[in-house]
Amino acid sequence: MFDDIPLLNFVWFALVGVLFTGYAILDGFDLGIGALHLFTKTDEERRIMLNSIGPVWDGNEVWLVTGGGALFAAFPMVYATVFSGFYLAFMLLLVALIFRAVAIEFRSKLPMRWWRQMWDIGFSIGSVLSAFLIGVALGNIISGVPLDPEKEFAANFFHLLRPYPLLVGVTTVALFAMHGAIYGVMKTEGTLHDKLRGWVNRCILIFVFFYLAVTVATLLYIPHMTETLKAYPWLFTVAVLNALAIANIPREISLGRDFNAFLCSCAAMIALMALFGIGMFPHMVYSFPHPENSLTLLNAASSQKTLGIMLIVAAIGVPLVLAYTATIYFIFRGKVKLDPMSY
């Protein structure tokens, strides 16, 4: 079925997926912590929430930069079409991410209650809006957007806000909130820890509810997402693994194995992204209603030469990145303690 796709194109499809999955997992809990931030009440609790992501949020956003860079390099047609087509949505995303960063830096610098309250709200709204917009963009990619024969986006901003993408947007917020809650459990102790533990199951329920809704909507209205799965039924194991990983989270939490719960949450996100990739394959931007205008692994990619050079770059760089990212997280393992360097 896909014999005519060169291996390098396939590899880069996977690698771009890996980078965005890395972003989803890492900044996912940052944004999730932000989404839950306002549910904590005391100043100390909020500072602990902030400082649980303190040393890492900045680096986590680099995954977005690199994912975008890899997309630009490996599939410039996708990068150009999607980024120009989703113009206002992406501009809003950027503003939300920046505003959120400002709020993190600013919040704890002055002691006044109104001051901190204001930035707490900014941090939370920025986080929720970022997660939501990422989800909306994803939802549009899944459901397909109109492309003209020159592969340009042929609709306006409001076309992006159809029910399905909005549903994926809400689901993404729920997913990140769940992921953030589990991360929070892992990084906190005492009353905040107990509070977050209580939230995890609720977050899972909310996420599962929306996730089922998305799944049903996808099966009903977006047939092209299931074509590859139907052709290769063994890929359903990914969906099963996804369900198992999510189902295992409450068990690990109740056993007090917070780290395992977090790993399960990561595994669930990896499986979700894998399902997304499998569903899209071999398309990168599905053109609806004119599928013949779609951008695929084949017609959107850079030359074989570039893909080859970048594979060398990635082969040297990615193991290094993973090694020191893991090392840094290991060094900063354990519960958050507030100190003079804290936010």
Next chain:
Amino acid sequence: MDALTLARLQFAFTIGFHYLFPPLSIGLGLLLVLMEGTWLKTKNPVYHQMARYWTRVFGLVFAIGVATGIVMEFEFGTNWAVYSRFVGDVFGSALAAEGIFAFFLESGFLALLLFGWDRVGPKTHFFATCMVAFGAHFSAVWIIVANSWQQTPAGFHLVNHAGITRAEITDFWAMVFNPSSMDRLIHTVCGAWQAGAWMVVSVSAWYLLKGKYLDFAKRSLQMGLVVALAASLFQLYTGHDSAVGVSQNQPAKLAAFEAHYPTAPASLYLFGWVDEAGREVRFGLAIPKMLSFLIYGDGNKPVRGLNEFAPADRPPVNVVFQTYHAMVAIGLGLIGLALLSTVQWWRGKLFEQRWLLGILVLSVLGPQMANQLGWASAEIGRQPWIVYGLLRTSDSLSKVVSGGAIVSSLIMFSLVYALLFAVFIFLLNHKIQHGPDEADLTPVGPLRKEPRADV
């Protein structure tokens, strides 16, 4: 205004704002390595205090650099989709290398640099500092390679796919070492070192004027001044080198630098105002034949003038002329200031002369202005091309983005960047007012152990 002008305005605004921060990260990164290295070497706790203090400033600068850098990366696609399709194959590999090699290096070890003082040993921490500084420099390499490729494209061929022409790479190393990349890299990095060094000088001079943290301030000032002196003198050489490169690779840009119209032996202007309609420089003061001499070592050699280029292929001359001359003037001024301060230091009077300290407090603005002006002249001088000789800026815009959409995003960015700048100034001021921490003179955690002398 049309969509093209708005998109250019937006790019200029966002890149100008972003470019306040990366040079500081690069320059401060170098100084952090020097400070922490000196501490490990001498075991004098004041260097530990310096490293801790400037690390805090570095963290702030870096955070804003990342936040505004994400915008830049998105903007290629959002506003310049045609350009992105054209250059993706070439430009993309440099950008991907930047992300994978440099950004992760910086941001990964940044956590350790900022928050790891009490969690790892001093040698490991020093290693993290070196990696962050190295990453900052390395990211400059890739982005300048990509930008230089736009100035002097090399190592590619043009291929047409289904009606869309794009540049595809044929020789990676020819692309990396395109004719202008190394000249421009050292020139830019040198500017970045000055940005960091003069900032350290400036804050230290302020403490000295206020009579606060004297030991800290004197040593910081000395260290900053050494780097500032070396970098500003070296900049003279790199600047010259860049100009010679421009004369070979982008003659229209060089001609615009000096508003040189007929092809003839060229003079070097000290200042002036270009009358573009009349094709002459008014109110100017020039050294005859000096440009020819600087470039060819022979004052009588002709330099290609703007008249050789069709009006549609000429950059806007006066703005390039003014930004270029302002950059040179500031660069020379910084050399003068660095030399003067060094002489006073040698005479043992650097810390007493309040007028000089007053000037040094303001010195932080010099490299920032020169860096901005230099970029402006380099990029406006490239016009009307976005990729020199291959693709015009006017043809590169996203087709699907309306002027209205750009206006709304421009307004959003103006507001949020105004906020961001307020945050930066507020927090920087907060850190400066707070001053170095007394507690940092007695290191805590694993750092309490004295580093061995052999480190």
